């Protein structure tokens with residue numbers, strides 16, 4: 001019995017080690033400035049304070065923003081900051097350059113989520129305007145941030161990026177989680 005308990009305990013510890021407690025979320029499209037899960041709590045852009053070059057196209061109509069959520073019940077907000085080089089002030093909640101571009105999304109489950117972007121109520125949103133997209137995400141362990149620098153209307157269709165190494169790691173973690181959980185059930 002003691003051996004069994006010890007085995008259970010070590011499997012649980014392995015499980016906790018494998019399922020990174022800092023798994024939060026990722027901005028997939030348009031491509032994020034960068035994603036480091038441990039830094040996502042850092043406002044306003046998850047620790048990435050340098051503009052992307054080149055910028056990502058964000059169509060004026062029919063644009064979508066896609067994220068991967070790694071929390072079972074999360075809330076996300078989507079903002080566009082109308083500045084070619086936004087400062088911390090531009091990102092603040094009382095900023096006049098920060099516009100909410102999709103309704104607050106609630107009840108987001110683990111997996112991919114896409115928000116439909118509406119720029120029709122923003123008169124400044126015109127072809128060629130440089131701006132920064134900010135996604136804030138709350139999965140219960142603090143407000144998290146990701147940004148993408150965009151140019152409006154530069155393309156009619158967004159291209160889907162190929163899977164990054166980080167994505168593949170997340171997938172691998174998921175499989176190891178499932179296998180260990182299965183093993184715990186068998187013991």
Ligand SMILES: [Cu+2]
Pocket residue numbers: 021022023024025071139141
């Ligand atoms: Cu998290």
